[in-house]
Amino acid sequence: MKTRVRQSLLIAILLITAGAASAQDTLRFSLFEAKEYARQNSYTIRNSSLDVESAKKKVWETIASGLPQVSGSAHYTNYLNLPVQLIPADFVGGESGDYIEVTFGQKFNSDFGFTVDQKIFDGSYIVGVSSAKLYLQLSDQAKEKTEIEILHAVEQAYYGAMVAHENSSILSENLANNEKQYADTKAMFENGLVEEQDVEQFKLIVQNSQNAIIKAEREIRVAEMVLKYTMGVDVNTPIGLTDDIATFLNPLLLEKEDTTVFDYTNHIDYRLLDSQRLSQDKLLKLEQSAYMPTVSAFYTYNKTAYGNSWNLFKSNVPWFPSSMWGLNISVPIFSSGMRMAKVKQARFELEKAENDQLQAAQSLQMEYLTAVADLESAVDQFVNTADNKELAERIFEKSKIKYANGIITSSDLAVTESQFITAQSDWVASAMQLFNAKINLDTAIGN
Numbered sequence: 001m002k003t004r005v006r007q008s009l010l011i012a013i014l015l016i017t018a019g020a021a022s023a024q025d026t027l028r029f030s031l032f033e034a035k036e037y038a039r040q041n042s043y044t045i046r047n048s049s050l051d052v053e054s055a056k057k058k059v060w061e062t063i064a065s066g067l068p069q070v071s072g073s074a075h076y077t078n079y080l081n082l083p084v085q086l087i088p089a090d091f092v093g094g095e096s097g098d099y100i101e102v103t104f105g106q107k108f109n110s111d112f113g114f115t116v117d118q119k120i121f122d123g124s125y126i127v128g129v130s131s132a133k134l135y136l137q138l139s140d141q142a143k144e145k146t147e148i149e150i151l152h153a154v155e156q157a158y159y160g161a162m163v164a165h166e167n168s169s170i171l172s173e174n175l176a177n178n179e180k181q182y183a184d185t186k187a188m189f190e191n192g193l194v195e196e197q198d199v200e201q202f203k204l205i206v207q208n209s210q211n212a213i214i215k216a217e218r219e220i221r222v223a224e225m226v227l228k229y230t231m232g233v234d235v236n237t238p239i240g241l242t243d244d245i246a247t248f249l250n251p252l253l254l255e256k257e258d259t260t261v262f263d264y265t266n267h268i269d270y271r272l273l274d275s276q277r278l279s280q281d282k283l284l285k286l287e288q289s290a291y292m293p294t295v296s297a298f299y300t301y302n303k304t305a306y307g308n309s310w311n312l313f314k315s316n317v318p319w320f321p322s323s324m325w326g327l328n329i330s331v332p333i334f335s336s337g338m339r340m341a342k343v344k345q346a347r348f349e350l351e352k353a354e355n356d357q358l359q360a361a362q363s364l365q366m367e368y369l370t371a372v373a374d375l376e377s378a379v380d381q382f383v384n385t386a387d388n389k390e391l392a393e394r395i396f397e398k399s400k401i402k403y404a405n406g407i408i409t410s411s412d413l414a415v416t417e418s419q420f421i422t423a424q425s426d427w428v429a430s431a432m433q434l435f436n437a438k439i440n441l442d443t444a445i446g447n
Contacts, residue, residue, distance in 0.1 A: 027233060028240040031158050031248075034231055038154045041232030045150055048143040055139035062132035066125045067118075074112035078310065082107065106306045113302030120296055120327075123289030131282040138275045145268045148446070150230065152439050157227035159435035162245045164223045167428045168216035174420070175209040181400060182206050185410075201410035205417050212421055249431070252438055253379060264364040267446035273360050277353040284346040290339045291332060299325040364444070371437070371444040378430070378437035385423075385430035392416070392423035 029037060039045060082103040089098035119125060182202040188194045228235050264270050301323040305312045332339070399416040402408045 026238045026240050028242050029158075029231075030242045031155065033242075034154050034158055034227070035151050037233070038150055038231045039147065042150050042230070043232055045143070045147055046232075048146040052136070052139045052143050055136040059129075059132040059136050062128050065119075066122070066129070069117045070114060071117075072112070072114040074110075076110045076312075077108065079105070079107050107308050108310055108312055109304065109306045110312045111302055111304035113300065115298060115300045118297050119294075121292075122294045122296070123292040124286055124294075127282055127286045127289055131279070131286070134275060134278055134282060138272070138279070141268060141272050141275060145272065148268060148443070152443060153230045154227065156436065156439055157223060157230050158241065158243075159248070159439075160432060161220065161223035161227055161241055162243065162248075163428055163431045163435070164216060164220040165241065166245050166431075167424065168213060168220060170424060171209065171213045171216050171421075175206070175213055177400075178202070178206045178209050178417070184404075198410040201414055205414055208417070208421065212424075245431075248435070249382075252375075252434060253383065262365070262368050262445065264361055264368070267364050269446070270357070270360055270364060273353070273357045277350070277357050280346070280350040280353040284343065284350050287339070287342045287346045290342070293329060293331040296328045297325065298328065299323070368441075368444040371441040375434075375437040375441050378434040382427075382430045382434045385426050389420075389423040389427040392420040396420040 082105060084101050084103055086099040087102055088094075088096075089100050090096045092100065094100060182199075182205070185194060185202045186199050189196060189199045224239055225235060227233075228237065228239060233239060301321070303319045303321050305317050305319045307317055311317075396416045396419070399408060399413050403410065403413045
């Protein structure tokens with residue numbers, strides 16, 4: 001008996017746990033939460049963050065190249081055959097013109113030591129350090145641009161999913177009304193009050209409504225799949241939207257953009273081009289630094305031992321130390337015009353970067369004004385489309401009443417229902433056009 005009770009309790013706990021787990025499987029997001037999730041989980045943003053971290057290490061790599069560099073070395077040599085050299089015989093009392101064979105050194109020798117190198121002056125190093133910091137700045141700006149693009153993509157996908165859900169909700173309500181009208185008409189036919197054609201016409205209306213809902217549900221799945229992919233959510237995880245579409249539509253219909261406050265210098269694209277211009281300036285300075293001398297210092301310390309026994313590490317084997325320090329100076333003298341050609345090429349690239357920046361200033365202002373005009377047009381079109389949808393819905397509802405009173409035929413009713421479906425589809429398209437225009441304006445501003 002106790003065993004059965006424990007089993008029942010275990011089953012109950014498992015059911016409760018499974019229910020809680022299934023309730024947590026669906027991730028629900030507002031637009032703000034979806035963007036914040038994407039900041040942390042988007043694969044593209046995560047890669048751009050790694051690029052920034054890599055750039056930081058690149059800065060230190062460049063700085064460290066000018067700091068003291070220490071290297072060590074060790075050698076152990078076993079001469080299987082000692083090298084033989086020939087010397088004049090008269091050196092040791094022999095006949096002039098003859099040579100004798102002699103060997104120098106011992107069978108075993110070993111040495112170890114270290115060398116310290118330090119740059120004292122190098123124009124390319126000075127330019128390289130400042131260029132590395134600029135490279136980090138470019139990486140930060142590239143990450144910022146990537147975040148803007150991903151968050152705009154999340155926003156667009158979120159709007160698409162919201163519009164698809166709203167469309168499906170309206171069409172489902174229309175289907176329910178049509179199904180009721182179909183059932184009523186079928187009952188009237190069975191009582192001999194209407195013709196069979198009316199029943200068939202209403203069946204066709206219901207099937208058209210069902211097809212519209214199937215299409216809307218497919219659009220929901222596609223929109224949510226795109227949203228999950230952009231956010232970095234596993235594509236098999238169900239998600240839900242917590243924001244209402246009116247929250248985003250109403251401000252767009254009421255607010256007017258002030259075209260006098262746009263500052264293109266704060267736009268990420270302009271700042272990226274400015275950093276690229278500075279990069280070209282650094283490259284010009286790098287080529288100019290090739291005319292300067294380079295100076296470096298070094299210090300070397302070694303210890304060497306020799307012997308006829310392989311074990312040179314005995315305490316009675318002497319080790320002979322040696323050390324030295326010095327300076328290395330390299331002065332460029334003549335390169336047949338190669339350095340001058342490189343400097344001129346770098347100067348041309350700098351001028352091109354400056355031209356690109358000037359062109360971008362004009363382009364950004366043009367894109368901003370175009371985006372403002374497109375948003376205004378999208379607002380006007382959406383208002384007209386929304387009015388058309390409401391008008392088509394009212395005509396359809398009145399037609400239902402007229403049909404019930406025998407004033408119009410079922411064919412006339414089908415026409416008004418088709419007008420309503422078309423108006424609803426136009427509303428969906430204009431809503432997405434309005435949201436896209438809003439995103440395009442944010443992109444033009446650089447938000």
